[in-house]
Amino acid sequence: MLIVNLQHPYENQIFQMTNDLLPDAFLQQMKRLLSEEELQLFLQALDQKARVSIRLNPEKLKEVPYEAKPLPWCPWAFVLRERPVFTMDPFFHSGAYYVQEASSNFLWQVLHQIAIPASSLALDLCAAPGGKTTLISSFLGDEGLVVANEVIKGRSKILKENVIKWGAANVVLTQNDPSHFSDLAGAFDVVLVDAPCSGEGLFRKDPNAIREWSAENVMICQGRQQRILRQAAELPRPGGYLIYSTCTYNRQENEENVRYLVENFGYEKVSLSLPDQWNIIRSEVLVGKESYPSYRFYPHQVDGEGLFMTILRRPGSEDSAAQVRRSRDFNHPHLSRFSINKKQEAKFPSLSFPFDIKLYRYEHHIFALNAAWAPVFEMLASKLNVQYFGVELGDWVKEKFLPAHAWALSMYPISAYPSVEISEEDAIMYLKKEPITLSIRDKGWVLVKHKGLNLGWVKNLGMRSNNYYPKEWRIRMQ
Template identity: 55%
Template sequence: MPNKPSESLPGKFLEQLETVLDPQEIQDFRKSLAKASPTSIRFNPHKPISSASNMDPVPWCPTAYYLPERPSFTLDPSFHGGAYYVQEASSTFLHHILSTIQLPPSSIALDLCAAPGGKSTLLSSYLGETGIVVANEVIKSRAQVLKENIIKWGLGNTIVTQNDPSHFSDLEGFFDIVLVDAPCSGEGMFRKDPAAISEWSPENVSLCVARQQRIIDQVGALPKGGGYLIYATCTYNRKENEESIAFLTREFAYDPVRIPVREEWGIRESEIAVEDDTYYGYRFFPHQVTGEGLFISVLRRTGNSDQSVGLTKEFRHSHLKRVSPKDIPEEISSQLDSTRAIRLYQLGESYFAIPEKKQPIFEKLADCLNIRYFGVELGQVIRGEWLPSHEWALSVLEKKNIPRLELSRDEALKFLKKDSISADNSQKGWLLITYLGLPLGWVKNLGNRVNNYYPKAWRIRS
């Protein structure tokens, strides 16, 4: 049998750990690694959810809960419909931070290293209809996973981009909040992912520090004056945490932000002295919190840097174009919610919707960044025929006057496997598939058969 994580920790790691933990605590820390990782989820407040009566709440996030055991999420249709996100409990501390700093709901947020999407979807829920989130991931395969999770979450207030941090240079002073969940040595994942232990080395820590400082140097000027930068890692050592904060505050002008934490939460506050200021960091250790390892720090940008954005008369883009009201397909215009002011764009044969108030912001971002997804894709017109998109089905945008077909759990799983399902012949045409009132996708009832339009790449294979 393979060694338990607690039995195979590198000696250099343990030496390093003694700089952030009292020596007598090391044994408790090692014992915690032998225990099973807790499983937690965060509900989507904008979609129908099941009862949380048998779950314990995560104390710092009102929509997050611990599960008594880890189920098969793949076989839960609600998971595929975006009713909740499986997120490690420590990471949901971001909600407590946003509430403490009272981030305005109309904010522009950047999640720089966003995949797979836990913190981006949390930001999306927090900001709701009036804010906008830029969820960025530089690695193509991870950006695809991020895109899928944003689509499932379905709020339509997020733009998925695939850019290196250096590509944001034209957006200095643009964001109200920037989250840097920096790539790190992964010490906080030793219990959840024992492979991280074999990959750890002092040399890898040094490599991560260099990468973090490069990122900090390129994004430190992105928050506007009075805006916030949140720096986080899933590691414990001071080199990747306190020393990165010291590097940031020597390069850029930031004020400290102290976040109140309750003693019973078990979160450790550390002080980071830089010249005449004291900054604050917060560590999560698995022997003290019900969660995995995390470090997080909050800073507020000083000065008056603020990049204003206005709507230009013309929008010239190599791929995107504005859609005028006269060019909107009837299938879209008949479904638009008159209470929601939106703007439409066309990409190839697909139509996308974004909130009207966010149009100038979106067009500025589209001119600067490589956009992988934005708003809500509504559908395509191919050879004169309207095909509603899976993205629209999963979104919270209203789908007026469209008949729905409610399925049982077993039937919903057949749909998610892209198997054939049956429908009443009295309902012809496009049907919105739902499970417990939660939209899952589309079928088209042709009378003699029902075509399943669940995306092939997303289908359940088990």
């Protein structure tokens, strides 16, 4: 319950929440951002339950599986009437949808309005846990390529899991500090910096964010963001775009960083056309004589949490392909090109991709990548710490092929192995890595499906089968 003690003048009003006391410095900040009436509505919204939204994987699911209403700024996103138990939903584990906060899906609208070509090279510089990476991946489709970077090892692991579940072949995962991208200046058509921030926009979802907030931490976050932006500002090609976003409200981490980019790197403004009924607030920051727009989301105005997003264009016009050095040689300490000779063909599965692929080998792991992006990938791999890319097909050990879970979850057809449909009850057992009985006689590798969506592999031995669902991903809920 929210307790509001209204006193006059307005600056002396006191707001309290029963579970956590909002810092006075935060309240003073919000008074400068919102009118008296808006502030009361904002604080009331913080005391309400956060809405839950999902974004469909358009290559795996066409209809939302729950009671929901569409989100206006993204055609794949829906606000759910109530939160289901996602852990017990096989669709969730198959990558059929991503549980993503509603405001964050605004990125689709941005990409749509600035008309990013499907063949673009994109960079998500602070990518974990992967919501915006998978959105960009779906927006570009098989023609484009997304470099998803996460410097923190623990966060990189969940990013990899979410990208694998999404199932696209157009993502390259890297684990690098932003400074490591200095050799790639001008290489990208669009760069997203969803910067680490003070998290004010997540207060009602994460009480720890309230306890950890301080005015000093805001300044620390701004300094960290500007260090990231100094590197990121050099990465879009001339005529390319830099998208900057946070999940916080204060101007220091938002509009003042827009000012920093414009004053130091000469970026140009980009304006979007948005319907008034979306209740997205257009914010302006004056730099010289020019006003630069940004877009703010507040929980009392939208079915989502706090978000800030701005779009800037790098001056000039140049094809990004001219910025990427291509080489016929590929000498990497861990990765190598891979091919199957005629003698090995019978032991290697047939592949069904809707585009020409290039195969690579890392130790005994075999990966497939769109051949059109192979030269760019090889250049990226020579400069960055690549953690995952394309689709991992499986392991090639002593001329025997063992299919990978990532291939099962990919959005591309698999004709080399038999498949079997299983019930929801069996699907949950499979996802718990428990043994299941198959209704198929074929021995060997079998692709397990539920309602047409791939879940993973089992090895059928006749009277029993071995469950090859990844142990670290298994459902632990009873």
